[in-house]
Amino acid sequence: xxxxxxxxxxxxxxxxxxxxxxxxxxxxxxxxxxxxxxxxxxxxxxxxxxxxxxxxxxxxxxxxxxxxxxxxxxxxxxxxxxxxxxxxxxxxxxxxxxxxxxxxxxxxxxxxxxxxxxxxxxxxxxxxxxxxxxxxxxxxxxxxxxxxxxxxxxxxxxxxxxxxxxxxxxxxxxxxxxxxxxxxxxxxxxxxxxxxxxxxxxxxxxxxxxxxxxxxxxxxxxxxxxxxxxxxxxxxxxxxxxxxxxxxxxxxxxxxxxxxxxxxxxxxxxxxxxxxxxxxxxxxxxxxxxxxxxxxxxxxxxxxxxxxxxxxxxxxxxxxxxxxxxxxxxxxxxxxxxxxxxxxxxxxxxxxxxxxxxxxxxxxxxxxxxxxxxxxxxxxxxxxxxxxxxxxxxxxxxxxxxxxxxxxxxx
Numbered sequence: 001x002x003x004x005x006x007x008x009x010x011x012x013x014x015x016x017x018x019x020x021x022x023x024x025x026x027x028x029x030x031x032x033x034x035x036x037x038x039x040x041x042x043x044x045x046x047x048x049x050x051x052x053x054x055x056x057x058x059x060x061x062x063x064x065x066x067x068x069x070x071x072x073x074x075x076x077x078x079x080x081x082x083x084x085x086x087x088x089x090x091x092x093x094x095x096x097x098x099x100x101x102x103x104x105x106x107x108x109x110x111x112x113x114x115x116x117x118x119x120x121x122x123x124x125x126x127x128x129x130x131x132x133x134x135x136x137x138x139x140x141x142x143x144x145x146x147x148x149x150x151x152x153x154x155x156x157x158x159x160x161x162x163x164x165x166x167x168x169x170x171x172x173x174x175x176x177x178x179x180x181x182x183x184x185x186x187x188x189x190x191x192x193x194x195x196x197x198x199x200x201x202x203x204x205x206x207x208x209x210x211x212x213x214x215x216x217x218x219x220x221x222x223x224x225x226x227x228x229x230x231x232x233x234x235x236x237x238x239x240x241x242x243x244x245x246x247x248x249x250x251x252x253x254x255x256x257x258x259x260x261x262x263x264x265x266x267x268x269x270x271x272x273x274x275x276x277x278x279x280x281x282x283x284x285x286x287x288x289x290x291x292x293x294x295x296x297x298x299x300x301x302x303x304x305x306x307x308x309x310x311x312x313x314x315x316x317x318x319x320x321x322x323x324x325x326x327x328x329x330x331x332x333x334x335x336x337x338x339x340x341x342x343x344x345x346x347x348x349x350x351x352x353x354x355x356x357x358x359x360x361x362x363x364x365x366x367x368x369x370x371x372x373x374x375x376x377x378x379x380x381x382x383x384x385x386x387x388x389x390x391x392x393x394x395x396x397x398x399x400x401x402x403x404x405x406x407x408x409x410x411x
Contacts, residue, residue: 001076001077001078002074002075002076002077003051003052003054003074003075003076003077004071004074005048005050005051005071005072005073005074005075006069006070006071006072007039007048007066007067007068007069007070007072008048008068009068009069010039010041010044010046010068010311014041014068014311015067015068016041016065016066016067016068016180017039017040017041017046017065017066017068017180018039018040018041018063018064018065018066018179018180019037019039019060019061019062019063019064019066019072020037020038020039020040020045020062020179020180021037021038021062022036022037022058022062023035023036023037023038024036024037024056025058026056026057026058027055027056027057028055028056029053029054029055029056029079029080029081029082030050030053030054030055030056030075031050031053032050032051032052032053033049033050034049034050035047035048035049035050036048036049036050036056036073037072037073038307040179040180040181041180041181041311044181044278044309044310044311044313044314045179045181045307045309046310046311047307048072050075051075052075052077053075053077053081054075054076054077054078054079055075055076055079056073056074056075056076057073057074057075057076058072058073059071059072059073059074060072060073063177065180121144121148121149121150122139122140122142122144122149122151123139123144123150123151124139124142124144124150124151124155124156125146125150125151125152125153127153127156128151128152128153128155128156129156131153131156131157132151132156135156137156137159139151141159142155142156142159143155181276182276185276185277188337188338189335191338192335192336192337192338193335195338196336196338196373196375197373197374197375198335198336198371198372198373198374199371199372199374199382200333200334200369200370200371200372201369201370201372201379201382201383201386202331202367202368202369202370202386203367203368203386203387203389203390204365204366204367204368204390205365205366205367205368205389205390205393205394206354206363206364206365206394207349207363207364207365207366207393208363208364209393209394209395209396209397210232210235210393210396211364213396213397213401213405214230214232216405217230217405217406217409217411218230220409220411221290221291221409221411224409224410224411225291225294225295225410228291228294228295228298229294229298230290230294230409231294231297232323232346233269233293233294233297233321233323234290234293234294234297235290235393235396235400236321236344236346236389236393237267237269237282237285237288237293237321238290238293238392238400239388239389239392239393239396239399239400240265240267240285240319240321240344240389241265241267241285241286242388242392242399242400243385243386243388243389243392244265244286244318244319244385245286246384246385246388247381247384247385247388248261249261249341249376249377249378249381250319250341250342250372250377250381250382250385251265251318251319251342252318252341252376253318253339253340253341253373253376254339254341254373254375254376255339259376262318264284264286264318265284265285265286265318265319266281266282266283266284266285266316266317266318266319267281267282267285267317267318267319267320267321268280268281268282268314268317268319268320268321268337268340269281269282269297269300269320269321270320270321270322270323271297271300271301271304272304273304273305273307273309274305274307278304278309278314279314279317279320279337280300280303280304280309280313280314281313281314281315281316281317282296282297282300283296283316289408289410290408290409290410291409291410300313317337317340318340319340319342319343319344320334320336320337320340320342320343320344321343321344321346322334322343322344322345322346323345323346323347324345324346324347324348325346325347325348325349325366326348328348329347329348330347330348330350330367331347331367331369332345332347332369333345333369333371334369334371335371336371336372336373341372341373341376341377342370342371342372342373342377342382342385343370343371343372344368344369344370344386344389345368345369345370345371346366346368347366347367347368347369348366349364349365349366350364350365350366351363351364351365352365368386368389368390370382370385370386370389
């Protein structure tokens with residue numbers, strides 16, 4: 001029986017996918033539920049499992065865009081699984097005989113004449129050496145025209161490459177088609193720039209209070225919660241959900257002539273995966289504890305790293321947090337994740353001198369940035385939101401832990 005395998009729908013509104021990689025070859029025997037291909041949609045990379053066991057015949061090439069529901073391969077369910085390894089066939093002795101070359105067929109090749117080499121050959125004159133050193137050119141790269149092959153000043157001057165002239169380094173290039181996911185990301189980023197009135201406001205956060213809390217409780221937190229770490233992201237997520245409750249316009253989005261406001265906080269967390277940046281969603285983050293947030297972020301990050309992230313994991317989201325600080329970014333302008341109206345950018349922590357009660361002290365500081373859609377969020381809301389985030393992060397004991405860190409960290 002020949003089974004026709006069709007492209008399943010990876011999610012609502014997705015009409016087409018792209019064959020990213022075939023994990024099997026034409027004519028291979030495959031087991032049921034074995035991953036046979038990776039397919040890219042405009043939202044995620046997904047594995048395509050075999051629907052039955054048998055001999056597979058591929059009907060699409062890597063890089064082909066195929067419509068949802070179209071046939072990508074055939075599986076002959078009556079095909080037999082090969083037993084054992086394929087024996088190696090020894091070459092016949094007569095095929096391995098060396099080819100005999102008759103003497104009369106061998107023609108003598110005269111050696112190429114070698115130019116006489118003297119002590120002066122390739123040696124620059126003092127003036128030529130000065131020019132070559134200034135231009136970072138090796139004497140071995142110059143053919144001398146002076147007596148006995150000596151490099152003259154004129155040789156050095158004439159051998160200096162003009163502006164833009166290749167100097168012998170590698171000049172290769174490679175043209176690679178972007179994956180469907182990457183093309184969709186590019187399309188969305190351009191749309192975010194062109195179709196929103198995006199502005200960015202900045203502030204800075206003194207991370208000393210959070211560091212103090214983490215240093216005191218992180219070991220107990222990890223031991224209590226099965227190896228889950230107490231990271232910065234849970235503090236920022238809690239600070240963001242608090243600020244969104246104070247400034248609900250930041251937790252809304254445009255839909256034509258209408259504004260959609262949400263009474264929940266689905267926070268998109270940007271994580272790095274093998275296929276690029278992924279933005280899975282922590283659902284109802286306003287109701288989660290520190291442990292719940294850290295656990296959900298870890299689960300989603302592992303799925304992204306292993307290529308197991310699904311469309312459902314990344315669908316929705318009312319606000320985004322991205323952390324460029326893990327890559328060393330000091331300050332940047334994050335770009336809105338449409339159709340959302342706001343995104344918070346975290347950056348690296350650097351010890352800097354600041355004024356505290358009239359005195360100069362050194363503290364770990366982080367710049368934070370809020371990019372927002374000015375069509376729906378005014379300056380008062382955007383600045384107030386970022387100040388509220390800053391206040392919560394600089395007073396986490398009272399504003400995020402309600403004065404009881406042991407209870408907040410479920411210790």
